[in-house]
Amino acid sequence: MDDKDQTTPEEMFSFWMKSAMDFWQNMATVQPEAFTSFGFPGFADAREKTKKGPTRQARKSFEAGGKIFQSMMKTFSKPENLDAMMKGMDSVPDLATAMMKQALEGYHELQKQFMERAVKMGQQSKAYNFEDIDQDTFRAIRELYEKEFQKFLKVPSLGLTRFYQERFNEFVDKHNLFQTSLSEFLYMFYVPIEKTAAVMQEKLEEMAETGEIHDDFNQYYKIWIKILEGHYMTLLKSPEYTQVMDKTISSLVQYRDAKEAFICDLLQRLPIPTNREMDELYKEIYHLKKKVRALSKQAGGRPSPKKG
Amino acid sequence: MSEPKIAVDLILKKLTESTEKAKSRAQKASEVLLGPLETDLSTTPFEVVYEEDRMRVKYYRPEKVAHKYPLLIVYALINRETMLDLQPGRSVIQTFLDNGIEVYMIDWGYPTRKDQFLTIDDHVNMYMDNVVDFILGKHDLPHLNLMGICMGGAFSVMYSALHPEKIKNLVTTVTPTNFDTDTGLLHIWMRNTHAYDMGSAYGNMPGDLMNLGFLLLNPARLIIDKYIGFFEHIDNKDFVENFVRMEKWIFDSPDVPGATFRQFIVDCYQRNLLIQNKLELDGKRVDLKKITMPLLNIYGKFDHLVPPEACKHLTKNVGSKDIEDICLETGHIGIYVSSKCQRLFAPKIVAWLREREDTPKKPTRSRKKKTPSTRTAAEETASAAVPVQKSKAKKGKTTPTRSTGKSTKNNRGGR
Numbered sequence: 148m149d150d151k152d153q154t155t156p157e158e159m160f161s162f163w164m165k166s167a168m169d170f171w172q173n174m175a176t177v178q179p180e181a182f183t184s185f186g187f188p189g190f191a192d193a194r195e196k197t198k199k200g201p202t203r204q205a206r207k208s209f210e211a212g213g214k215i216f217q218s219m220m221k222t223f224s225k226p227e228n229l230d231a232m233m234k235g236m237d238s239v240p241d242l243a244t245a246m247m248k249q250a251l252e253g254y255h256e257l258q259k260q261f262m263e264r265a266v267k268m269g270q271q272s273k274a275y276n277f278e279d280i281d282q283d284t285f286r287a288i289r290e291l292y293e294k295e296f297q298k299f300l301k302v303p304s305l306g307l308t309r310f311y312q313e314r315f316n317e318f319v320d321k322h323n324l325f326q327t328s329l330s331e332f333l334y335m336f337y338v339p340i341e342k343t344a345a346v347m348q349e350k351l352e353e354m355a356e357t358g359e360i361h362d363d364f365n366q367y368y369k370i371w372i373k374i375l376e377g378h379y380m381t382l383l384k385s386p387e388y389t390q391v392m393d394k395t396i397s398s399l400v401q402y403r404d405a406k407e408a409f410i411c412d413l414l415q416r417l418p419i420p421t422n423r424e425m426d427e428l429y430k431e432i433y434h435l436k437k438k439v440r441a442l443s444k445q446a447g448g449r450p451s452p453k454k455g
Numbered sequence: 456m457s458e459p460k461i462a463v464d465l466i467l468k469k470l471t472e473s474t475e476k477a478k479s480r481a482q483k484a485s486e487v488l489l490g491p492l493e494t495d496l497s498t499t500p501f502e503v504v505y506e507e508d509r510m511r512v513k514y515y516r517p518e519k520v521a522h523k524y525p526l527l528i529v530y531a532l533i534n535r536e537t538m539l540d541l542q543p544g545r546s547v548i549q550t551f552l553d554n555g556i557e558v559y560m561i562d563w564g565y566p567t568r569k570d571q572f573l574t575i576d577d578h579v580n581m582y583m584d585n586v587v588d589f590i591l592g593k594h595d596l597p598h599l600n601l602m603g604i605c606m607g608g609a610f611s612v613m614y615s616a617l618h619p620e621k622i623k624n625l626v627t628t629v630t631p632t633n634f635d636t637d638t639g640l641l642h643i644w645m646r647n648t649h650a651y652d653m654g655s656a657y658g659n660m661p662g663d664l665m666n667l668g669f670l671l672l673n674p675a676r677l678i679i680d681k682y683i684g685f686f687e688h689i690d691n692k693d694f695v696e697n698f699v700r701m702e703k704w705i706f707d708s709p710d711v712p713g714a715t716f717r718q719f720i721v722d723c724y725q726r727n728l729l730i731q732n733k734l735e736l737d738g739k740r741v742d743l744k745k746i747t748m749p750l751l752n753i754y755g756k757f758d759h760l761v762p763p764e765a766c767k768h769l770t771k772n773v774g775s776k777d778i779e780d781i782c783l784e785t786g787h788i789g790i791y792v793s794s795k796c797q798r799l800f801a802p803k804i805v806a807w808l809r810e811r812e813d814t815p816k817k818p819t820r821s822r823k824k825k826t827p828s829t830r831t832a833a834e835e836t837a838s839a840a841v842p843v844q845k846s847k848a849k850k851g852k853t854t855p856t857r858s859t860g861k862s863t864k865n866n867r868g869g870r
Contacts, residue, residue, distance in 0.1 A: 336674070362469040368683070376675035383640055383672070386647075393648040400649070403656040425568065426658070433572040440581065449592055450585035452505045 249295060285331035292323060311412050318402075318409040325395075325402035332395040335388060339378035346374050483690035492692070494699040497537040499548050501560075505589050509564035510582050512589070514557075515548055521555020522812060524600050524623050525590060528560040529583060529614075531606035532711045533665060536560050538704050539604075541792050542697070550801035556808070559590055561607075563709065571658040571713040575722075576736040578715060579613045587614075587621050598816055600808055602626040605761060605787075606719065609729065612769065613736060616745045623816050626751045626804055627769060629761045629787055632743075635727045636764040640672050645724035654713035654720075662708030672759060701792075730768055743769075748816065749777035751807050753800065758787040779807070 300320045304312035350370065354360055361367065382388050411421040420428075505512035513536075530536035539560065540548040551558050561583070566573070590599055601622045603611025608630025615622045636642050644650065650668075654660040670677045688694040728734035734741040750773055754766035763782055770778040783790055783799060790796050 339675075364469070364473065372675055372680050372683075375679070376673065379673065379675050384643065389644060389647045392644065396653060397649050400652045400656040422568070422658070426571070429569040430572055432569065437577075437581075450505070450507070450589040452589065 252295075285327065285334065288330075289324070289327045292327065296323075314405070314408045314412055318405040321398070321402040321405040325398040328391075328395040328398040332391050335382065335391055339375060339382055342378050343371060343375040346378075347371055350374075480690045487690060487692050487695050490692075492699065493696050494703060496542070496700055496703055497540045498543065499540045499546060499552070504559070504593075505586060507582060507585060509566055509570060510586075511562050511564065512586055513560045513562055515552055515560070516557060517552040517555045519555055520557055522557065522808065524596065524598070524808075524812070525557040525559055525594060526551065526600045526602055526808070527587065527590060528558060529601065529603045529607035529611050530561060530563065531604055531608075532563055532578070532715065533606060533662075533708065534704065535707050535709065536562055536604075537707070538788065538791055541704065542700055545792050545794065545797060547791055547801045550797070551805065554802075554805040554809075556805065559586070561586060565709040566659050566712045568658045571654075573712040574714045574737075575610070575613070575718050579610050579736055580617065580739075583610060583614050584618060587618070591621065597621075598623040600624045600626070602628065602804070603630055604791075605629050605631070609719075609723065612729070612743070612746065613734070613741050615748065616741045616743055617736065617739060619745050619747055622748050624749045624751070624808055624811050625746065626753070626807070627766075628753045628800075629755060629758055629766065629790060630752070630769065631723070631761045631765040632772075633727065633730045633765050633768040634724045635730075636762065638762040638764045639759060641668075641760055642724065642762075642765065644668075645720050651717045651720035651725075654711070654716035657710075657713070659710035659713050660716040662710050665711070666706060666708050669760070730772055732772075743772045744774040746773035747775050749811050749814075750775050751779050751781070751804065753781045753783065753790065753803075755785045755787055755790050756782050757785060757789075760787045777811075 297320060300316040304310070304316070347370070407422060411423050414421045499515060501513040501515045503511050504514040528536070528539065530539070540546045543549070548558055548560070563578075587599065587601075591597065598621050601611050601615060601624070603609070603626070605628075608627040609632060611625060612627060612630065612632060615625045634642060634646075653664065657664075685695075685698050688698075722728045722734055726733075729741065730743070732740065732742045732744065750770060752766060752770050754761065754763055756763060758766075767780055767782070770780050781803065783796055785793055785796055790800055
C-alpha cells in the first residue's frame with residue numbers, strides 16, 4: 148500500500164477537529180426557532196419580546212461557550228500543538244502496559260508464595276506448640292496488597308471532590324486490611340482443630356496397638372475435646388495469638404473509623420443526622436447534665452425517686 | 456495368626472444401641488421443646504424505687520425485716536444483675552429475703568450512644584452516690600451495707616474509699632482489684648492489646664463483642680462441648696430449662712459506655728492503679744486505706760475471668776482490721792448459681808452481716824472536711840470505740856489464710 152494513501156493519526160485528528168469546530172460554529176449561530184423545535188418555547192419568545200432577562204442571558208452564555216470551544220479547537224488544530232498532543236497520546240499505551248506489568252508481577256509473586264505454602268503443607272506441625280504456625284501466607288497477601296494494590300488507593304485525589312474520594316479510598320483500603328487480619332485470626336482458630344486431629348490419629352493408632360479401643364463413642368469425644376481444649380489453651384496464651392488478636396482489633400478499629408467517615412459523607416446529602424453530629428450533641432448534653440447535677444447538689448437537692 | 460485387637464462386633468453393637476437411644480431421645484426432646492418451659496429469670500417480686508437516666512434501683516422487701524441496715528447490691532456493667540435471682544431455689548436474693556434483709560439492687564440498664572461519655576467517676580460518684588443517699592434518706596440511716604459483684608465490686612471498693620462514712624459493711628465478691636497478674640487470659644489480653652480502642656470506635660463497647668471475647672477464653676468448652684452436653688440432655692426438662700435460663704442470662708449483655716470501658720482497661724488492667732492507691736476519679740484519689748469498715752472478700756478458686764490472684768490482695772491493702780477472705784471451690788458464675796454454693800455463699804454473707812449488725816460503726820472523718828488528717832487509717836481504727844473483732848485477735852499471727860469452702864479469718868492484727 149502506498150504511504151501517501153495512509154491517513155496519519157494527526158490528519159485524522161485534524162479532520163475531526165474541523166468537523167467539531169464547524170458543528171459548534173453552526174450551533175452558536177443557530178436561530179432561536181431551532182430551540183423551540185427542541186421544546187424550549189420561551190427561548191425564541193424571549194428574544195422577540197424582551198432584549199433582557201435570564202433566557203437571553205442563557206443564550207448569550209451558550210454563544211460565548213461555543214466561541215471559547217471554537218478558539219480552543221483552533222489552537223489544538225495548529226500542527227505544532229497537534230503533534231505534541233499526539234505524542235502525549237502515544238504514552239497512554241505505555242502507561243497501561245506499565246500498570247498491567249505491575250499487576251502481573253504481583254500476581255506472579257502471589258502464585259509463587261502460594262506454591263511455597265503448598266510445599267509446607269505436607270510438613271507436620273508439633274502438638275501443643277504454636278511457634279511454628281505458618282503465617283507466611285497471610286503475611287504474603289498483606290505484603291502483596293500493601294506493595295502492589297494499596298498504592299493505587301493512595302494516589303493523591305484532586306479537585307473539588309478530593310476529600311470525598313480520599314475518604315472512600317481510605318474506607319476501601321481499611322476494609323481490605325481488616326479482612327486480611329481477620330482471615331489470619333480465623334486461621335489461628337482453625338490450627339488447634341488441625342493439630343487435635345493429628346494427635347487423635349496418633350492416639351487411636353496407639354490404642355489400637357494396645358487393644359484399648361473403646362466401644363463407647365462418647366469416650367473418643369471426651370478424649371478429643373480434652374486434647375482440643377489443651378491446644379486452645381496453649382494457643383490462647385501464646386504471644387503469637389495475642390499479637391494477631393491485637394492486629395485484628397487495631398485493623399477493626401481503623402476500618403470502623405474509616406467507614407464512619409465515609410458514611411458521614413453519604414448522610415450529609417440526606418436529611419439524616421450523622422453519628423458525628425449526634426455525638427457532639429450527646430457530649431454537650433452530658434456536660435450540661437453534669438453541671439445541672441452539681442448545681443442541684445450545691446443547692447442542697449437530694450436524689451428523689453424515679454427521676455426518669 | 457494373632458487375634459484382632461479391635462472388637463468390631465462390640466463397636467457395632469454399641470452403635471446400634473446409640474442409634475436407638477438417640478431416636479428415643481429425639482422423640483422425648485420434641486415433647487420437651489414443644490411443651491411449656493419455665494425459663495423466666497428474676498421472678499422474685501420487686502419494686503422500682505429509684506430511676507436516673509438508664510439506671511434504676513430494684514427494691515426487694517422481705518416478709519419480715521430482721522436487719523436494721525439494708526443491703527445495696529452493685530452489679531457489674533457487663534451482663535445483668537438478673538443472675539442473682541436466676542431461678543427459684545437458686546436465688547441469692549431469695550436467701551437474703553428469707554433472712555430478713557432488705558435488698559436494693561442497681562440495674563444499670565442498657566446504655567445507648569448518648570451514654571458513651573459516662574466515666575467510672577459518673578457511675579461511682581454520681582449514680583451510686585445518689586442511690587446511697589436516696590436509700591439512707593428513705594430509711595433515715597447514716598449508713599448501709601454494700602455488696603459489689605465483679606466490676607461492680609471494683610466500683611464498690613472505689614465508693615467505699617471515697618465515701619467511707621456512708622458504708623457500714625462492705626462485701627466484695629469476685630472483685631478484681633489487682634490487675635497485675637498473668638493467671639487469667641483476660642488480664643493478658645487486656646494488657647497486651649488495644650482493646651480499649653474498640654469502645655471509642657463503636658461509641659460504647661458492644662456487649663456482643665465482649666461476649667465473643669468471653670467465649671474465646673475457652674472455645675472448646677464454651678462453643679462446642681457446652682452444646683454437645685445440651686443435646687445429650689435435651690430430653691430432660693429440668694436440664695433444658697436451666698440451660699435456657701443460663702443462655703438467656705449469658706447473652707443478655709448490655710453495651711458498656713465507651714469512656715468507662717476505656718478507663719477501666721487503661722487505669723485498671725494496664726496501669727493497675729486501684730491496688731496501688733493511685734487511681735483518681737474526677738481528681739479525687741481512691742485511697743484503699745480509707746476503707747476502714749468491715750470487709751468480706753469472696754472469690755472463686757477456678758474463676759478464669761477474675762482469678763484469685765486478682766481478688767485476694769484487696770484485704771491486705773485496706774485500712775480495715777475486720778477483714779475476711781473466702782475462696783470457694785467454684786468459678787466466676789458458680790459462686791452465685793451452683794447448687795453447692797447456694798449453701799455456702801449467701802448464707803455466709805447473711806451470718807457475717809448479722810454478726811456486725813449491732814457493732815457501732817466507728818466515726819469516719821467526713822471527706823468534706825478539708826483539714827488533712829495526720830493520723831493513719833490504722834491508727835484511727837485502733838483508737839475507735841469498736842469492740843475487738845475476731846480477725847484482729849492475736850498480734851504476730853499475720854499469715855493470711857484462705858479457706859476453701861469454709862470461711863477463715865484473715866488475721867490482720869499484726870499490721
